Amino acid sequence: xxxxxxxxxxxxxxxxxxxxxxxxxxxxxxxxxxxxxxxxxxxxxxxxxxxxxxxxxxxxxxxxxxxxxxxxxxxxxxxxxxxxxxxxxxxxxxxxxxxxxxxxxxxxxxxxxxxxxxxxxxxxxxxxxxxxxxxxxxxxxxxxxxxxxxxxxxxxxxxxxxxxxxxxxxxxxxxxxxxxxxxxxxxxxxxxxxxxxxxxxxxxxxxxxxxxxxxxxxx
Numbered sequence: 001x002x003x004x005x006x007x008x009x010x011x012x013x014x015x016x017x018x019x020x021x022x023x024x025x026x027x028x029x030x031x032x033x034x035x036x037x038x039x040x041x042x043x044x045x046x047x048x049x050x051x052x053x054x055x056x057x058x059x060x061x062x063x064x065x066x067x068x069x070x071x072x073x074x075x076x077x078x079x080x081x082x083x084x085x086x087x088x089x090x091x092x093x094x095x096x097x098x099x100x101x102x103x104x105x106x107x108x109x110x111x112x113x114x115x116x117x118x119x120x121x122x123x124x125x126x127x128x129x130x131x132x133x134x135x136x137x138x139x140x141x142x143x144x145x146x147x148x149x150x151x152x153x154x155x156x157x158x159x160x161x162x163x164x165x166x167x168x169x170x171x172x173x174x175x176x177x178x179x180x181x182x183x184x185x186x187x188x189x190x191x192x193x194x195x196x197x198x199x200x201x202x203x204x205x206x207x208x209x210x211x212x213x214x215x216x217x218x219x
Contacts, residue, residue, distance in 0.1 A: 014052035018042065019059050026065050026076055028128060029163040033078035037066060064160050079164055081216045086210030087157050095142065095154060095199040095205060099185075102145035103194035110192055114140035118186055122179045130169055131162040137182060141189055141197075164212055174211060181207070 022042075037057055039050045047146070057074045060066035068074045104158045117137035121200035124133060135158055142151060169175055180203040 004062050014048045015055035019056035025117045027162045031076045035076045037074040092205040096202040098142045098145045099201050100194045100198035103197050105144040118182050131166045
């Protein structure tokens with residue numbers, strides 16, 4: 001077979017590394033809304049060419065974390081109140097359905113792992129850890145649903161809002177409320193009450209939406 005073959009392994013690996021680093025920095029809030037992503041600067045930091053950087057930025061655009069505008073280049077995407085409202089409404093619908101499907105299939109190991117996540121979240125005093133611990137708790141309760149595509153979509157939505165959720169919990173002293181709601185959701189799962197778990201999950205998400213919108217509108 002005659003092809004102009006090239007070794008793409010290094011480029012693919014570089015793009016993935018840059019993507020993961022930028023994604024983490026955006027979600028953790030190290031890169032703020034509107035921060036420019038200068039390809040030359042990023043390429044120099046990672047000792048690579050602009051090609052994998054451009055690929056990484058394209059992947060971030062597809063997840064809604066970056067926006068590229070003519071003459072301005074790529075910047076970290078902000079979140080408007082309207083966008084936040086839409087994402088939370090979507091999450092409430094999707095995550096309620098997923099946990100309802102998961103409850104009848106939940107193993108004892110899953111419930112134990114979810115309780116460990118809840119305890120770690122409730123005991124954490126580090127705001128930088130809240131997003132990951134919150135996600136892990138919910139994911140444990142969703143994973144037995146077997147709805148892999150749904151879980152992927154949920155993860156993408158959480159990528160978009162994680163840094164805002166962490167700030168909202170910090171500004172509103174929302175840890176106590178979040179812990180109480182997590183405990184109620186887990187109790188419904190442990191007793192096999194699928195519809196109650198779904199309803200509690202929806203209320204939990206919509207409650208977070210209200211407090212986040214209050215914080216965004218107060219800016």
